Amino acid sequence: MKHKLIYVIPFLLLLVGLYFMPIAVFESNLSKMPGDLGDTRFNNYILEHGHKYLTGKIDNYWDAPFLYPYKNVTALSDNLLGTLPIYSFFRGIGADRETAFQFWLLTLFTLNFIFCFIALNKWSANVILSSVGAYIFAFSIYNLGQLDHVQVFPKFIAPLVIYWFWKFISETKIKYFLFASLGLIYQFYCGMYLAFMLTYVLLFFGIAYFGIYGRQSWHNKFWNKRSIAYLSSIVILSVFILLPLIRPYLEVAGSMGMRKFDAAINSIPTFRSYFFSSDASSVWRFLSNHAIGKISEWWGHRLFFGATLWLGLIVGVYLVISKRASFESRKYIYFLLSAVFLAVIFCLNFNGVTLYKFIFLLPGFSSMRAIDRIINLEVLLFIILFVFSFAKLQEVFPRVKYFIFVLPVLVVVDNLFDANKVKRFDKQMSQQRIADVKNRIKDQYDSKYTAIAYMPFLTHVENESDGYLHTVAIQLDAMTAAQELNVPCVNSYTGFDPGNYLNFFFDPRDKTLDEWCEFNQYKSSQIQHINDLGKKEVSRKKINLVAHNNKFLTAVQDAEPLVYANREKAAAWENFIMVRFENGDCFIKASTNFLWSAEIGKEGIVVASKSEAGEGETFRIVELNNTTIAFKAANGLYLSVDSISLNVFARSSVIGPTELFKVIEF
Template identity: 30%
Template sequence: MKKLNDNAAIEKRIDMLKALQSNWFALLFLILGFFAYGLPAVDYFTAVPGDIGDARFNSVILEHLFQWLTQKGTSLWSPTFFYPFRGVLAFSDNHFGSAFAYILFRSLGAGREVAFDSWFLVGISLNIICSYLVIKRLGLNGFSAAAGAFAFTFALPVLAQESHAQLTYRFAIPLAYYAFFEMLETKRLFPFWRVAFWTAVQFFCSIYLGIFLIYLLIASFCGVFFWSRASNFFQEMRVSIVREPIHKKIAFIAILAISTIAVSYLLYRYQSISASYGFKRSPSEIMATLPRISSYFLADHSRLSSWIGGFVTDIPMRHEHQMFFGAGIWALSIYGAAVAWSKSEMKQLAKIALFTFVFMFLFTLNLGGISLYRAISYLPGLSAVRAVTRIALVMLMPISILVAIGTQQLWNKIDIKNMSAKLVFALIIIILLGAEVVTYKIYNTSIAVWAAQQTALKNKLTMPLTADTILYVSGKSSDPSFVTELDGMILAQDMRHPTLNGYSGNAPPNYLDPSPCTSFHNRINAYAKFQELPLAAANVLAARVMVVALENCEHEPIIAGSGKIAASQAEHIQLSLSDITLDQSFLKTKLSIQNNSEADFNTLRSDGPALRVSWRFINEKSKNQELNANWEPRQDMALTIAPKTSASIDLLAILPSLPGNYQFQVSMVQDGVEWFHNMGMKIVSTPITVTTTK
């Protein structure tokens, strides 16, 4: 009887272990991720992940899609910001593939901020669920698959992108990867319809991640061929699809065609709009965001691992290079990679995952300015992919598989009858993976801050809006321009009006900052020039604009000039100095600018360098009197001077370090274009004496 009881106890423990490896463990990891990061990131629906920059921009795009579905007259590709420019949705990600969750919660009555938080949490949930199902289908047990899925969803590079919520939805990556892996392993072409479908979904969630997913699939393809050296691969694939039933062939062709056409249309729209506006990324900008070896040590927001990258001090755009996966993830993935040379049944999967990661690592690595990636960055469309470091979010697919393999190998080393040891091991893995997430320094912004921004703006509206009103918010000189732009975008969106304000990954040509002393006419004029509209049409648009000013300007806001300063105007500009004082190491003076020409003199330029003041000190004993020598200091001006009138500005110049008699000379310049004194304007000059050294 005792023996029977002992056997029953053993069987009960085995059943418990099987339950431990079931889908319930995935739920446990999901709950851990939610309470360690997800809910704290949204501060239990009282805050929004990230700052008041990109988070609010993503909110605007999601709200635009909601309004497009629920209101008549809204253009899909031309939201109400950057008005009246067209096609501005293609200036950045569009959220076509992920907006369903936001639209659902907005339809249920949630406000835009709560709907945004819900959308964010749905994305996290889909990521861990889909990656768990895929890793389990690859042959891993439930516990190991859950560990790998947790790594895929909550690795440090993912958390570091909390300000870029457009990168949240990655659930299609594991689904496309698994279909592709199945196709390669079985040498059947039929699963490729799922590859095409899920790749298309990822493109519609984020074009960035869609492109990186293509890199992942190419790397996986190379990995299978490197390790298996399959012969007659393509022949077997062709034969396999011929053998499929006719209804499967029709479905295969239909879904493949629809997915291809959908992605092609999306990329065509982006390419055509980009070409019409002349958008380009410079090679140097792309090189600055290519991963370096040091990038994989950076985790500045981790309380546990930030010290590891402390030695890295000379990396540009450091915030984009946060690619340290986490100590636990690295440890388990390295152990999983070692399985590739063992006798484990998982060795083939480990080999392919390892090769895939190494391929992507080497392909994108910037080693002292040398990179394989640079060769393809010149291809049409790929030059728009600026932040290549975000490929870490896709690299996590092979890394998460290696984490799962490493976890399973360790799990298998423990006697299945030793329930306590298994539970202790499971707890260690949870702590190893969860510690980085629990101690991560979350960055979010209170919803109250979002609301306060809008309340301040609405209080500035002193008159009712007409049906055709165009809103324009001019900001405070102390605020970054993107804050003002987003303030205006949300105000206009909430009030169902277009706005001249705009913020995105790109901007229309000649779009000057919304500073308090810059006129909204500059944006109207930029559009008129771009569209080659007559002055009368521009004036009609300008008459519809209502300015919401957060800070008053001391003078009339400036309307920018265009192009190179004309010599015929430069020669009629007269400078004079007054109220000169020498105070310790500085010379203070008032510079008067008289416009004797027949046209307004605008120091601001919409499509080129602004007009600026410059000065120099010439030692009266020096023989170096070259006309264009030693004009180094610059001072900006914000002036529009009407014909036959003048304006003045204060100058503060650092005195020469050596005592002596000098001529203090002042001129004007349009940098990169011409000096005014070379076009006929007289340099103003006054003698000064420097009596003491600094």
């Protein structure tokens, strides 16, 4: 009975971890989603796409209906197939898309703890240390830095794969090679990134083992035809199971090539990264600022996993140096220390110098650019070292068992954080954004078109640094709304951007859409433009405007952004987007994403200061020839250039020389 009571500890730690990590982030009413409006919702989209495939609502998994008409788009990022049944189960019992996603993630946290505990307990036979190690794997504060990229959370099989691999290399039993191989393949189905990183961890785990223990037993055990045949059969079986998954990714690699090393180097951890904490941490907040500006792309480098594992490393070093432990125990700890050292040193950036260059040359590794995510698997080596260091320390100093009994409390305190400081967003707000776009598509969609391109015109954001995320959020709004309506869309957000797609992504207009379709050898006339203006567009073009004085128009970026005709040459930021409608009206947008407006109460002076489109922002185009036009404002007067101030006003009742503008299209 006493033996069974100790299992209350992992059970309680699991409940505490779920409460303090995912439930705290979601809030008890599930009103919040982790991360931002980009990656989180993209992963939700991929899971929903998989659910639609599983339930027979679509018949092609790899050609997801975004980035249209490009093929094999699902293989441009992680697919999450291995955990898709979990999400699909919650959808099947009535949860909406976002709530099913939250339950999917909650389940992953649970499985990460349970599977890690099982592996560690089988390995060490120490329930308390295994519980603490599992808590760190599933709920440590390093996970806060991963909430932007929830595709890294399906990692529950990894602890067992390492355990099985250890059993295979230490006991030379072929069944464990089979288990480890199948587990690794399953990790590939859960996520390509994590599978390659698990392979990386296994590589250095194996190198460390053979470096310390030698390989004589292997030679004696496996250097015979029967063993070689068994091992070969397992490899062939593994390749056969993996092939349906890997083939689409090989096609992507063949068509787009691999990433350049320069694209990955800034994400390789530095020494500082391992002591860079989330600013949400309650205990370690003072470690949350020292790397900002010191590390390129620092936002992905919050890898600090609390003090508990570092204490385990210190204990391990002490045991090896002090020689208080037995020779076999020291040898074992030395092996684990070596595995940690090799895994860290080969994925460390020393001011631009890194051994990871050699890893990057291995097949598959050049497909990855966010190398800092290695922490999700690398942490397991630290955890294994921690468990066995304290287990061996207890053998040397029996009273250490009292400290071990306190560790479950200490590890919880070590990893406490303030959920209000974690990046997250309101679930209902996201759902409303998608519903708004869905309604616009429904109002404008014509079934004679094959697909849509959602091209909002009102895209101003107050903070320029939010511009990229705003663009990403718009793409996900459109993708998800189109997914609900079963309408293919050009809009996209994914791991790779083929061809010239980014031109459309950042600058959606006629020309960039035409060029994207041309890249795909597809007729752009088959794609319908959908906007946020409620009116059918005739055209959307990037232009320069030249006044009668042969000066280019510009919208100055001041407190009062007046429009002038005073530039000899137009800089890149001095162009405009003009959208025209069937009735001859148009809107004009400056590079600040503010719309032109004729200020009726200020003599009709034209400013680029409006984020919404109304009567004052509407101009009627009068075409005089192919390149020369005049503009009539909402006050019924024409735009003209003041000869002294060179400001543009809407105050002329007739069209004369000063009311003429030449249009230069990009």
